[in-house]
Amino acid sequence: MTRYSRETWFIVIATVVVRLAYALYTGFTADDAFITFRYADNIAYGLGFVYNDAQRVLGTTTPLFTLILALASFLKFPLVGASLVVSIAASAATAVVIYRFAVALRFRLLSFVPVIVYILWPRSLPGETCGMETALFTLLVTSALYFRFRGFDYYAVGMATLATVTRPEGAFVLALVGIAVIAHHPHRWWHYALVSLSLIGPWVVFATIYFGSFIPNTIAAKTALYSQFGQESLGETLRYLLALHTPFGWVVLAAVTAGAIWFWRSQRFGRLELLWLAGMIAFYLLSGAHIFFWYIVPIYPVYLLFASAALVPIWDRLPLTLQHAPAARIGLGAVLCAALLFGAYSPATFYKSYQESLEAMHQQVGLYLFAESNPKDLVAAEDIGYIGYYSQRTILDRDGLVSPEAIPYNRAGNYLPLILDYRPDWVVVCDPSPISPFVNDDSFLNRYEQVRAFQAGQTAYRIYRQRLPVDQPAPGEK
Numbered sequence: 001m002t003r004y005s006r007e008t009w010f011i012v013i014a015t016v017v018v019r020l021a022y023a024l025y026t027g028f029t030a031d032d033a034f035i036t037f038r039y040a041d042n043i044a045y046g047l048g049f050v051y052n053d054a055q056r057v058l059g060t061t062t063p064l065f066t067l068i069l070a071l072a073s074f075l076k077f078p079l080v081g082a083s084l085v086v087s088i089a090a091s092a093a094t095a096v097v098i099y100r101f102a103v104a105l106r107f108r109l110l111s112f113v114p115v116i117v118y119i120l121w122p123r124s125l126p127g128e129t130c131g132m133e134t135a136l137f138t139l140l141v142t143s144a145l146y147f148r149f150r151g152f153d154y155y156a157v158g159m160a161t162l163a164t165v166t167r168p169e170g171a172f173v174l175a176l177v178g179i180a181v182i183a184h185h186p187h188r189w190w191h192y193a194l195v196s197l198s199l200i201g202p203w204v205v206f207a208t209i210y211f212g213s214f215i216p217n218t219i220a221a222k223t224a225l226y227s228q229f230g231q232e233s234l235g236e237t238l239r240y241l242l243a244l245h246t247p248f249g250w251v252v253l254a255a256v257t258a259g260a261i262w263f264w265r266s267q268r269f270g271r272l273e274l275l276w277l278a279g280m281i282a283f284y285l286l287s288g289a290h291i292f293f294w295y296i297v298p299i300y301p302v303y304l305l306f307a308s309a310a311l312v313p314i315w316d317r318l319p320l321t322l323q324h325a326p327a328a329r330i331g332l333g334a335v336l337c338a339a340l341l342f343g344a345y346s347p348a349t350f351y352k353s354y355q356e357s358l359e360a361m362h363q364q365v366g367l368y369l370f371a372e373s374n375p376k377d378l379v380a381a382e383d384i385g386y387i388g389y390y391s392q393r394t395i396l397d398r399d400g401l402v403s404p405e406a407i408p409y410n411r412a413g414n415y416l417p418l419i420l421d422y423r424p425d426w427v428v429v430c431d432p433s434p435i436s437p438f439v440n441d442d443s444f445l446n447r448y449e450q451v452r453a454f455q456a457g458q459t460a461y462r463i464y465r466q467r468l469p470v471d472q473p474a475p476g477e478k
Helices: 003-026 033-044 063-074 079-104 112-120 134-150 153-166 170-184 186-211 217-225 234-241 247-267 271-286 297-309 311-317 324-372 384-391 404-412 415-422
Strands: 378-381 394-397 426-431 448-456 459-466
Touching: 003 079, 003 112, 003 324, 033 063, 033 079, 033 384, 063 079, 063 134, 063 153, 079 112, 079 134, 079 297, 112 297, 112 324, 134 153, 134 170, 134 271, 134 297, 153 170, 153 186, 170 186, 170 271, 217 404, 234 271, 247 297, 247 311, 271 297, 297 311, 324 384, 324 426, 324 448, 324 459, 378 384, 378 415, 384 394, 394 404, 404 415
Parallel strands: 378 394, 378 426
Antiparallel strands: 426 459, 448 459
């Protein structure tokens, strides 16, 4: 086995061990992941690509990941575990791609640096182990950019197309890669188009016929929902995206800048990759949507590759002999590991605590509704992941992700009329919540009564049941 092969296997094993340990420690599965899980289960059970039975709404932004999990569900694998296996495998493959990128970009003895940083990056760990499609999307985007750099254009177009079927943002990398490959080989444009259409065409046709559009309903839903709240200033959003609220974020940004300069001067590399970074950051700045922590994770492999490149010219200037170089590499690796593990500890503790609150509130609400409600009852809820998955009830999604009927109410900021017009049997509200100011409104309280509350810290989820006539038994009673 060559040194290159040994290092590749070591990278795979290290990535798996780190992410598995992180997942076991935190136990964290994001609420949104359970929306995808419910779609996957319904596909596997023959109910169709639906969240609520017989309601054809594309309320997930990740068709490819949903179909992969549907296969796992069909084969009777628990979806929390299956999503973790897929994500860890994708992360390991991403680490290998980063290593090959570093080798091809003449990192030489420092080829391990961007790999270590990626494997232990505090912001990537929760995003790539929380049950979401993030790790798969990150792999596809990073692979598309790597294959374009190496001149494997058909693979680059294929990876970028699959990224588009994994998340809508993939369309941006597909456009970048498509322009780059056509500019390089204009006479092959129809070959590249054929590759892309063969992968994305079947989904576009199916989604247009089945849902009425291949554009996820979640885009309109989030735009309407966050038009009333949750928007930060451009400066605050930028500070969050690049961690500029900490000195460490500024150091990394300075390293990215230095690395970009070295790449361009030494190899004329980086135009496509910097366009990807800048375009994604600009999109999140200007989208007006609330930025969740997993949104930014896919840019990190490239971002960290540039940051790590800042060390190469410094290393080359060090007066190291052949005897001292191995010890220096080990020392640098040890320092990086120690710093990153230290940085990852606090977030890991946070997500461990957060998971405990999800299980104490969201999951318990779902289990309570499953036990106390009738199978045909309609439940109006926000944060419908755990609640919808564990209740197995028809959900009126007050956020609008799987319920388009909620979108006009949210756009207007009229949250109570949605309840009054659709008359759900149960209403679940978060206290505090910007879309639940009506809990003290007489129009609501005259129709609904609180029957249970689940609390963790300062947050509570309250369950209201529609008031019944005196002579009518409650659900479950004879």
